[in-house]
Amino acid sequence: MDSTPVTPSLRERTRRAVHAEITDTALRLFAEQGFEATTVDQIAAAAGISRRSFFHYFGSKEDVVLGDLEALGLRVRDALEARPAAETAWEALRAALKTLQGPDTDAVTELQIAGMYADAPSLRAKHLEKHLRWQELFAPEIERRLGIAPGATADPRARAVIAAALACLDIAVEAWRESGGTADPVDLFDAAVAAVRA
Amino acid sequence: MDSTPVTPSLRERTRRAVHAEITDTALRLFAEQGFEATTVDQIAAAAGISRRSFFHYFGSKEDVVLGDLEALGLRVRDALEARPAAETAWEALRAALKTLQGPDTDAVTELQIAGMYADAPSLRAKHLEKHLRWQELFAPEIERRLGIAPGATADPRARAVIAAALACLDIAVEAWRESGGTADPVDLFDAAVAAVRA
Protein backbone atom coordinates (compact mmCIF):
# COMPACT_ATOMS: atom_id res chain seq x y z
CA MET A 1 0.00 0.00 0.00
CA ASP A 2 2.26 2.85 -1.07
CA SER A 3 0.38 6.11 -1.20
CA THR A 4 3.30 7.30 -3.34
CA PRO A 5 4.34 10.61 -1.93
CA VAL A 6 7.42 9.95 -4.01
CA THR A 7 7.51 12.25 -6.99
CA PRO A 8 7.91 9.89 -9.94
CA SER A 9 10.65 11.95 -11.61
CA LEU A 10 10.10 14.71 -14.10
CA ARG A 11 10.44 12.39 -17.06
CA GLU A 12 7.73 10.09 -15.80
CA ARG A 13 5.45 12.99 -14.98
CA THR A 14 5.77 14.65 -18.37
CA ARG A 15 5.34 11.29 -20.01
CA ARG A 16 2.07 10.75 -18.19
CA ALA A 17 0.95 14.26 -18.95
CA VAL A 18 1.62 13.87 -22.66
CA HIS A 19 -0.10 10.50 -22.64
CA ALA A 20 -3.18 12.02 -21.07
CA GLU A 21 -3.08 14.99 -23.42
CA ILE A 22 -3.01 12.72 -26.46
CA THR A 23 -5.84 10.60 -25.10
CA ASP A 24 -8.05 13.58 -24.35
CA THR A 25 -7.37 15.25 -27.67
CA ALA A 26 -7.93 12.07 -29.63
CA LEU A 27 -11.18 11.16 -27.88
CA ARG A 28 -12.47 14.66 -28.49
CA LEU A 29 -11.64 14.45 -32.18
CA PHE A 30 -13.12 10.97 -32.43
CA ALA A 31 -16.34 12.20 -30.84
CA GLU A 32 -16.48 15.15 -33.22
CA GLN A 33 -15.56 13.51 -36.51
CA GLY A 34 -15.75 9.80 -35.91
CA PHE A 35 -12.93 7.38 -35.37
CA GLU A 36 -12.13 6.47 -38.93
CA ALA A 37 -12.36 10.00 -40.27
CA THR A 38 -9.76 11.19 -37.78
CA THR A 39 -6.14 10.73 -38.87
CA VAL A 40 -3.14 10.28 -36.65
CA ASP A 41 -1.68 13.46 -38.14
CA GLN A 42 -4.67 15.41 -36.92
CA ILE A 43 -4.37 13.99 -33.44
CA ALA A 44 -0.66 14.70 -33.28
CA ALA A 45 -1.10 18.24 -34.55
CA ALA A 46 -3.96 18.95 -32.14
CA ALA A 47 -1.99 17.51 -29.24
CA GLY A 48 1.07 19.54 -30.18
CA ILE A 49 3.43 16.68 -30.86
CA SER A 50 4.90 15.12 -33.94
CA ARG A 51 3.29 12.26 -35.76
CA ARG A 52 6.31 10.14 -34.90
CA SER A 53 5.95 10.81 -31.21
CA PHE A 54 2.35 9.70 -31.30
CA PHE A 55 3.51 6.25 -32.26
CA HIS A 56 5.94 6.42 -29.39
CA TYR A 57 3.07 6.64 -26.97
CA PHE A 58 0.60 4.38 -28.73
CA GLY A 59 1.24 1.42 -30.93
CA SER A 60 -1.77 2.21 -33.07
CA LYS A 61 -4.65 4.62 -33.41
CA GLU A 62 -6.92 2.00 -31.89
CA ASP A 63 -4.81 1.77 -28.75
CA VAL A 64 -5.85 5.27 -27.73
CA VAL A 65 -9.43 4.12 -27.39
CA LEU A 66 -8.70 0.65 -26.06
CA GLY A 67 -6.53 1.94 -23.27
CA ASP A 68 -4.34 -0.49 -21.51
CA LEU A 69 -6.42 -3.63 -21.84
CA GLU A 70 -3.27 -5.58 -21.10
CA ALA A 71 -3.03 -4.16 -17.59
CA LEU A 72 -6.79 -4.43 -17.16
CA GLY A 73 -6.59 -8.10 -18.00
CA LEU A 74 -3.98 -8.64 -15.34
CA ARG A 75 -6.17 -6.89 -12.80
CA VAL A 76 -9.12 -9.10 -13.66
CA ARG A 77 -6.92 -12.16 -13.44
CA ASP A 78 -5.75 -11.12 -9.99
CA ALA A 79 -9.34 -10.57 -8.92
CA LEU A 80 -10.14 -13.99 -10.30
CA GLU A 81 -7.40 -15.66 -8.31
CA ALA A 82 -8.50 -13.84 -5.18
CA ARG A 83 -12.00 -15.32 -5.29
CA PRO A 84 -12.81 -18.02 -2.74
CA ALA A 85 -11.80 -21.48 -3.89
CA ALA A 86 -15.34 -22.72 -3.30
CA GLU A 87 -16.75 -20.57 -6.10
CA THR A 88 -17.45 -22.16 -9.45
CA ALA A 89 -15.71 -20.93 -12.57
CA TRP A 90 -18.77 -18.91 -13.60
CA GLU A 91 -19.26 -17.36 -10.16
CA ALA A 92 -15.63 -16.35 -9.97
CA LEU A 93 -15.66 -14.92 -13.49
CA ARG A 94 -18.79 -12.92 -12.80
CA ALA A 95 -17.27 -11.42 -9.66
CA ALA A 96 -13.91 -10.73 -11.28
CA LEU A 97 -15.43 -9.06 -14.32
CA LYS A 98 -17.50 -6.83 -12.08
CA THR A 99 -14.26 -5.16 -10.98
CA LEU A 100 -14.11 -3.65 -14.46
CA GLN A 101 -17.04 -1.51 -13.51
CA GLY A 102 -15.03 0.56 -11.08
CA PRO A 103 -16.04 3.97 -9.78
CA ASP A 104 -13.32 5.52 -11.94
CA THR A 105 -15.24 4.82 -15.13
CA ASP A 106 -17.20 7.79 -16.37
CA ALA A 107 -20.53 6.72 -17.85
CA VAL A 108 -20.68 9.43 -20.50
CA THR A 109 -17.20 8.70 -21.78
CA GLU A 110 -17.89 4.98 -21.68
CA LEU A 111 -21.03 5.48 -23.68
CA GLN A 112 -19.09 7.49 -26.24
CA ILE A 113 -16.41 4.85 -26.52
CA ALA A 114 -19.00 2.11 -26.83
CA GLY A 115 -20.52 4.15 -29.64
CA MET A 116 -17.22 4.25 -31.48
CA TYR A 117 -16.98 0.49 -31.40
CA ALA A 118 -20.29 0.38 -33.21
CA ASP A 119 -18.96 2.01 -36.36
CA ALA A 120 -15.26 1.25 -36.39
CA PRO A 121 -14.58 -2.35 -37.37
CA SER A 122 -10.86 -2.06 -36.73
CA LEU A 123 -11.64 -1.02 -33.19
CA ARG A 124 -13.93 -3.97 -32.55
CA ALA A 125 -11.31 -6.21 -34.12
CA LYS A 126 -8.50 -5.11 -31.82
CA HIS A 127 -10.82 -5.34 -28.87
CA LEU A 128 -11.68 -8.94 -29.69
CA GLU A 129 -8.00 -9.66 -30.19
CA LYS A 130 -7.27 -8.48 -26.67
CA HIS A 131 -10.00 -10.72 -25.33
CA LEU A 132 -8.27 -13.64 -26.95
CA ARG A 133 -5.23 -12.82 -24.90
CA TRP A 134 -7.40 -12.60 -21.79
CA GLN A 135 -8.47 -16.14 -22.59
CA GLU A 136 -4.91 -17.38 -22.21
CA LEU A 137 -4.45 -15.21 -19.16
CA PHE A 138 -7.41 -16.57 -17.24
CA ALA A 139 -7.13 -20.14 -18.43
CA PRO A 140 -4.92 -21.56 -15.65
CA GLU A 141 -7.20 -20.31 -12.91
CA ILE A 142 -10.35 -21.52 -14.67
CA GLU A 143 -8.78 -24.89 -15.34
CA ARG A 144 -8.13 -25.18 -11.63
CA ARG A 145 -11.74 -24.41 -10.84
CA LEU A 146 -12.97 -26.88 -13.44
CA GLY A 147 -10.73 -29.56 -11.99
CA ILE A 148 -8.68 -29.92 -15.16
CA ALA A 149 -5.05 -30.98 -14.96
CA PRO A 150 -2.95 -27.94 -15.88
CA GLY A 151 -0.98 -28.17 -19.10
CA ALA A 152 -3.65 -30.06 -21.00
CA THR A 153 -3.31 -27.54 -23.82
CA ALA A 154 -5.68 -29.33 -26.15
CA ASP A 155 -8.51 -29.27 -23.62
CA PRO A 156 -11.00 -26.71 -24.87
CA ARG A 157 -13.13 -26.49 -21.76
CA ALA A 158 -11.49 -23.69 -19.80
CA ARG A 159 -11.05 -21.51 -22.85
CA ALA A 160 -14.67 -22.12 -23.81
CA VAL A 161 -16.00 -20.98 -20.46
CA ILE A 162 -13.84 -17.86 -20.54
CA ALA A 163 -14.74 -17.05 -24.13
CA ALA A 164 -18.43 -17.46 -23.34
CA ALA A 165 -18.16 -15.18 -20.33
CA LEU A 166 -16.31 -12.50 -22.32
CA ALA A 167 -18.84 -12.78 -25.13
CA CYS A 168 -21.62 -12.23 -22.60
CA LEU A 169 -19.73 -9.23 -21.28
CA ASP A 170 -19.35 -7.65 -24.70
CA ILE A 171 -22.97 -8.28 -25.52
CA ALA A 172 -24.09 -6.85 -22.21
CA VAL A 173 -22.06 -3.70 -22.85
CA GLU A 174 -23.46 -3.43 -26.35
CA ALA A 175 -27.02 -3.84 -25.08
CA TRP A 176 -26.28 -1.27 -22.40
CA ARG A 177 -25.16 1.14 -25.10
CA GLU A 178 -28.30 0.48 -27.12
CA SER A 179 -30.37 1.27 -24.06
CA GLY A 180 -28.65 4.63 -23.92
CA GLY A 181 -27.00 3.76 -20.65
CA THR A 182 -30.23 3.25 -18.76
CA ALA A 183 -30.17 -0.52 -18.32
CA ASP A 184 -28.05 -2.16 -15.64
CA PRO A 185 -24.99 -3.79 -17.21
CA VAL A 186 -24.81 -6.45 -14.50
CA ASP A 187 -28.44 -7.43 -15.06
CA LEU A 188 -27.80 -7.63 -18.79
CA PHE A 189 -24.76 -9.78 -18.20
CA ASP A 190 -26.69 -12.11 -15.93
CA ALA A 191 -29.50 -12.37 -18.46
CA ALA A 192 -27.00 -13.24 -21.18
CA VAL A 193 -25.33 -15.89 -19.05
CA ALA A 194 -28.67 -17.35 -18.01
CA ALA A 195 -29.72 -17.67 -21.65
CA VAL A 196 -26.48 -19.40 -22.57
CA ARG A 197 -26.62 -21.85 -19.70
CA ALA A 198 -30.35 -22.50 -19.61
CA MET B 1 -33.02 -26.89 -57.68
CA ASP B 2 -31.04 -25.91 -60.77
CA SER B 3 -28.23 -28.33 -61.50
CA THR B 4 -26.96 -25.61 -63.86
CA PRO B 5 -26.09 -27.36 -67.10
CA VAL B 6 -26.17 -23.81 -68.43
CA THR B 7 -22.66 -22.66 -69.24
CA PRO B 8 -22.28 -19.60 -67.04
CA SER B 9 -20.89 -17.39 -69.82
CA LEU B 10 -17.25 -16.97 -70.66
CA ARG B 11 -16.91 -13.95 -68.46
CA GLU B 12 -18.17 -15.78 -65.44
CA ARG B 13 -15.95 -18.77 -66.14
CA THR B 14 -12.77 -16.74 -66.54
CA ARG B 15 -13.68 -14.80 -63.49
CA ARG B 16 -13.97 -17.98 -61.47
CA ALA B 17 -10.74 -19.30 -62.94
CA VAL B 18 -8.82 -16.17 -62.02
CA HIS B 19 -10.37 -16.19 -58.58
CA ALA B 20 -9.23 -19.77 -58.06
CA GLU B 21 -5.79 -19.02 -59.47
CA ILE B 22 -5.30 -16.14 -57.05
CA THR B 23 -6.49 -18.23 -54.13
CA ASP B 24 -4.20 -21.14 -54.93
CA THR B 25 -1.18 -18.93 -55.54
CA ALA B 26 -1.78 -16.92 -52.41
CA LEU B 27 -2.27 -19.93 -50.16
CA ARG B 28 0.91 -21.46 -51.51
CA LEU B 29 2.87 -18.28 -50.82
CA PHE B 30 1.32 -17.96 -47.37
CA ALA B 31 2.31 -21.52 -46.57
CA GLU B 32 5.85 -20.92 -47.79
CA GLN B 33 6.56 -17.51 -46.29
CA GLY B 34 3.85 -16.88 -43.78
CA PHE B 35 0.82 -14.65 -44.16
CA GLU B 36 2.26 -11.39 -42.99
CA ALA B 37 5.54 -11.74 -44.86
CA THR B 38 3.68 -12.13 -48.14
CA THR B 39 2.71 -8.90 -49.88
CA VAL B 40 -0.17 -8.35 -52.23
CA ASP B 41 2.32 -7.39 -54.95
CA GLN B 42 3.93 -10.80 -54.66
CA ILE B 43 0.62 -12.59 -54.95
CA ALA B 44 -0.44 -10.52 -57.94
CA ALA B 45 2.88 -11.06 -59.70
CA ALA B 46 2.85 -14.79 -59.02
CA ALA B 47 -0.74 -15.09 -60.20
CA GLY B 48 0.02 -13.11 -63.33
CA ILE B 49 -2.28 -10.21 -62.71
CA SER B 50 -1.82 -6.60 -61.68
CA ARG B 51 -1.90 -5.47 -58.12
CA ARG B 52 -4.97 -3.43 -58.93
CA SER B 53 -6.82 -6.45 -60.26
CA PHE B 54 -6.14 -8.35 -57.09
CA PHE B 55 -8.22 -5.83 -55.21
CA HIS B 56 -10.93 -6.29 -57.80
CA TYR B 57 -11.24 -9.90 -56.77
CA PHE B 58 -10.63 -9.56 -53.05
CA GLY B 59 -11.36 -6.68 -50.76
CA SER B 60 -8.31 -7.38 -48.67
CA LYS B 61 -5.41 -9.77 -48.33
CA GLU B 62 -7.25 -11.45 -45.49
CA ASP B 63 -10.26 -12.20 -47.66
CA VAL B 64 -8.25 -14.69 -49.69
CA VAL B 65 -7.88 -16.88 -46.63
CA LEU B 66 -11.26 -16.21 -45.13
CA GLY B 67 -13.09 -17.15 -48.29
CA ASP B 68 -16.66 -16.14 -48.58
CA LEU B 69 -17.70 -16.25 -44.97
CA GLU B 70 -20.64 -14.09 -45.93
CA ALA B 71 -22.12 -16.81 -48.13
CA LEU B 72 -21.17 -19.46 -45.60
CA GLY B 73 -23.07 -17.56 -42.94
CA LEU B 74 -26.16 -17.52 -45.10
CA ARG B 75 -25.89 -21.25 -45.63
CA VAL B 76 -25.64 -21.87 -41.92
CA ARG B 77 -28.60 -19.62 -41.33
CA ASP B 78 -30.65 -21.56 -43.86
CA ALA B 79 -29.63 -24.81 -42.19
CA LEU B 80 -30.65 -23.28 -38.90
CA GLU B 81 -34.09 -22.33 -40.16
CA ALA B 82 -34.55 -25.78 -41.64
CA ARG B 83 -34.12 -27.49 -38.28
CA PRO B 84 -37.26 -28.92 -36.66
CA ALA B 85 -39.13 -26.38 -34.59
CA ALA B 86 -39.00 -28.70 -31.59
CA GLU B 87 -35.23 -28.38 -31.28
CA THR B 88 -33.79 -26.02 -28.72
CA ALA B 89 -31.59 -23.14 -29.77
CA TRP B 90 -28.46 -25.06 -28.84
CA GLU B 91 -29.51 -28.23 -30.60
CA ALA B 92 -30.35 -26.34 -33.76
CA LEU B 93 -27.10 -24.38 -33.64
CA ARG B 94 -25.07 -27.54 -33.19
CA ALA B 95 -26.71 -29.19 -36.16
CA ALA B 96 -26.46 -26.10 -38.36
CA LEU B 97 -22.81 -25.54 -37.57
CA LYS B 98 -22.05 -29.14 -38.42
CA THR B 99 -22.90 -28.34 -42.03
CA LEU B 100 -19.68 -26.32 -42.12
CA GLN B 101 -17.79 -29.57 -41.96
CA GLY B 102 -18.81 -30.62 -45.44
CA PRO B 103 -17.06 -33.26 -47.53
CA ASP B 104 -15.64 -30.48 -49.72
CA THR B 105 -13.28 -29.32 -47.00
CA ASP B 106 -9.79 -30.69 -47.37
CA ALA B 107 -8.26 -31.49 -43.98
CA VAL B 108 -4.69 -30.62 -44.93
CA THR B 109 -5.61 -27.24 -46.34
CA GLU B 110 -7.87 -26.59 -43.39
CA LEU B 111 -5.04 -27.40 -41.04
CA GLN B 112 -2.76 -25.02 -42.91
CA ILE B 113 -5.32 -22.25 -42.79
CA ALA B 114 -5.92 -22.84 -39.10
CA GLY B 115 -2.19 -22.53 -38.65
CA MET B 116 -2.14 -19.13 -40.33
CA TYR B 117 -4.74 -17.84 -37.93
CA ALA B 118 -2.36 -18.70 -35.14
CA ASP B 119 0.26 -16.17 -36.17
CA ALA B 120 -1.60 -13.52 -38.09
CA PRO B 121 -3.57 -11.24 -35.77
CA SER B 122 -5.19 -9.37 -38.62
CA LEU B 123 -6.56 -12.65 -39.89
CA ARG B 124 -8.03 -13.63 -36.54
CA ALA B 125 -9.43 -10.13 -36.26
CA LYS B 126 -11.30 -10.26 -39.57
CA HIS B 127 -12.52 -13.72 -38.75
CA LEU B 128 -14.00 -12.55 -35.48
CA GLU B 129 -15.53 -9.60 -37.26
CA LYS B 130 -17.37 -11.92 -39.61
CA HIS B 131 -18.67 -13.90 -36.68
CA LEU B 132 -20.16 -10.72 -35.32
CA ARG B 133 -22.12 -10.43 -38.52
CA TRP B 134 -23.23 -14.03 -38.17
CA GLN B 135 -24.59 -13.04 -34.79
CA GLU B 136 -26.99 -10.59 -36.39
CA LEU B 137 -27.76 -13.09 -39.12
CA PHE B 138 -28.79 -15.90 -36.81
CA ALA B 139 -30.44 -13.75 -34.17
CA PRO B 140 -34.02 -13.76 -35.52
CA GLU B 141 -34.17 -17.54 -35.70
CA ILE B 142 -32.61 -17.99 -32.26
CA GLU B 143 -34.95 -15.44 -30.77
CA ARG B 144 -37.81 -17.48 -32.13
CA ARG B 145 -36.47 -20.62 -30.50
CA LEU B 146 -35.92 -18.84 -27.22
CA GLY B 147 -39.45 -17.51 -27.31
CA ILE B 148 -38.39 -13.88 -27.42
CA ALA B 149 -40.57 -11.32 -29.14
CA PRO B 150 -38.76 -10.29 -32.33
CA GLY B 151 -37.50 -6.74 -32.51
CA ALA B 152 -36.50 -6.54 -28.88
CA THR B 153 -33.13 -5.18 -29.96
CA ALA B 154 -31.88 -4.56 -26.48
CA ASP B 155 -32.44 -8.16 -25.42
CA PRO B 156 -28.99 -9.72 -25.16
CA ARG B 157 -30.12 -13.35 -24.85
CA ALA B 158 -30.20 -14.53 -28.46
CA ARG B 159 -26.94 -12.83 -29.31
CA ALA B 160 -25.35 -14.32 -26.22
CA VAL B 161 -26.31 -17.87 -27.14
CA ILE B 162 -25.03 -17.42 -30.69
CA ALA B 163 -21.80 -15.79 -29.56
CA ALA B 164 -21.20 -18.58 -27.08
CA ALA B 165 -21.80 -21.22 -29.75
CA LEU B 166 -19.45 -19.51 -32.21
CA ALA B 167 -16.83 -19.13 -29.50
CA CYS B 168 -17.09 -22.86 -28.81
CA LEU B 169 -16.72 -23.50 -32.52
CA ASP B 170 -13.57 -21.40 -32.81
CA ILE B 171 -12.08 -22.99 -29.75
CA ALA B 172 -12.90 -26.46 -31.01
CA VAL B 173 -11.20 -25.71 -34.31
CA GLU B 174 -8.19 -24.30 -32.50
CA ALA B 175 -7.96 -27.36 -30.26
CA TRP B 176 -8.33 -29.56 -33.33
CA ARG B 177 -5.40 -27.73 -34.90
CA GLU B 178 -3.33 -28.16 -31.74
CA SER B 179 -4.04 -31.88 -31.86
CA GLY B 180 -2.57 -31.92 -35.35
CA GLY B 181 -5.92 -32.83 -36.84
CA THR B 182 -6.29 -36.07 -34.93
CA ALA B 183 -9.06 -35.13 -32.51
CA ASP B 184 -12.68 -35.06 -33.62
CA PRO B 185 -13.88 -31.46 -34.01
CA VAL B 186 -17.45 -32.36 -33.14
CA ASP B 187 -16.36 -34.02 -29.90
CA LEU B 188 -14.28 -30.96 -29.05
CA PHE B 189 -17.21 -28.71 -29.77
CA ASP B 190 -19.49 -30.78 -27.59
CA ALA B 191 -16.94 -30.79 -24.79
CA ALA B 192 -16.65 -27.02 -25.00
CA VAL B 193 -20.42 -26.54 -24.94
CA ALA B 194 -20.80 -28.96 -22.05
CA ALA B 195 -18.21 -27.03 -20.04
CA VAL B 196 -19.95 -23.74 -20.69
CA ARG B 197 -23.40 -25.03 -19.77
CA ALA B 198 -22.44 -27.32 -16.90
Place this chain on the structure above:
DNA sequence: CAGAGTGTTGCACTGAGTGCAAGCATTAGC
Protein backbone atom coordinates in the same frame (compact mmCIF):
# COMPACT_ATOMS: atom_id res chain seq x y z
C1' DC C 1 -19.09 -3.53 -88.25
C1' DA C 2 -20.51 -0.27 -84.59
C1' DG C 3 -21.45 0.46 -79.99
C1' DA C 4 -22.61 -1.00 -75.19
C1' DG C 5 -20.91 -3.22 -71.29
C1' DT C 6 -17.41 -5.18 -68.62
C1' DG C 7 -12.57 -6.36 -67.18
C1' DT C 8 -7.72 -4.96 -66.74
C1' DT C 9 -4.33 -1.96 -65.84
C1' DG C 10 -1.33 2.06 -64.58
C1' DC C 11 -1.11 6.06 -61.94
C1' DA C 12 -1.44 8.85 -58.27
C1' DC C 13 -2.92 9.30 -53.77
C1' DT C 14 -4.08 8.59 -48.61
C1' DG C 15 -3.09 6.69 -44.29
C1' DA C 16 -0.99 3.50 -40.94
C1' DG C 17 3.09 2.04 -39.15
C1' DT C 18 8.51 1.40 -38.76
C1' DG C 19 13.71 2.08 -38.70
C1' DC C 20 17.24 5.26 -38.31
C1' DA C 21 20.03 8.90 -36.95
C1' DA C 22 20.62 13.56 -35.19
C1' DG C 23 19.67 16.84 -31.61
C1' DC C 24 18.20 18.08 -27.13
C1' DA C 25 16.82 17.59 -22.23
C1' DT C 26 17.25 14.89 -18.05
C1' DT C 27 19.53 12.18 -14.98
C1' DA C 28 23.22 10.10 -12.59
C1' DG C 29 28.28 9.59 -11.42
C1' DC C 30 32.27 11.66 -9.78
Place this chain on the structure above:
DNA sequence: GCTAATGCTTGCACTCAGTGCAACACTCTG
Protein backbone atom coordinates in the same frame (compact mmCIF):
# COMPACT_ATOMS: atom_id res chain seq x y z
C1' DG D 1 29.12 21.63 -10.78
C1' DC D 2 30.89 19.29 -14.76
C1' DT D 3 30.57 15.26 -17.52
C1' DA D 4 28.80 11.17 -19.46
C1' DA D 5 25.08 8.00 -20.13
C1' DT D 6 20.33 7.76 -21.00
C1' DG D 7 16.09 8.67 -23.02
C1' DC D 8 12.71 11.64 -25.57
C1' DT D 9 11.49 14.13 -29.73
C1' DT D 10 11.63 14.82 -34.28
C1' DG D 11 12.25 14.62 -39.36
C1' DC D 12 13.07 11.72 -43.10
C1' DA D 13 12.55 8.08 -45.91
C1' DC D 14 10.45 3.92 -46.53
C1' DT D 15 6.97 -0.20 -46.85
C1' DC D 16 2.55 -1.82 -47.39
C1' DA D 17 -2.60 -1.91 -47.75
C1' DG D 18 -6.26 0.01 -49.98
C1' DT D 19 -9.01 3.39 -53.21
C1' DG D 20 -10.53 6.52 -57.09
C1' DC D 21 -9.97 7.57 -61.71
C1' DA D 22 -9.36 7.31 -66.45
C1' DA D 23 -7.52 4.90 -70.50
C1' DC D 24 -7.53 0.82 -72.95
C1' DA D 25 -8.94 -3.91 -74.45
C1' DC D 26 -12.05 -7.51 -74.91
C1' DT D 27 -16.58 -9.68 -75.63
C1' DC D 28 -21.13 -9.82 -76.73
C1' DT D 29 -25.25 -7.96 -79.15
C1' DG D 30 -27.79 -5.73 -82.88
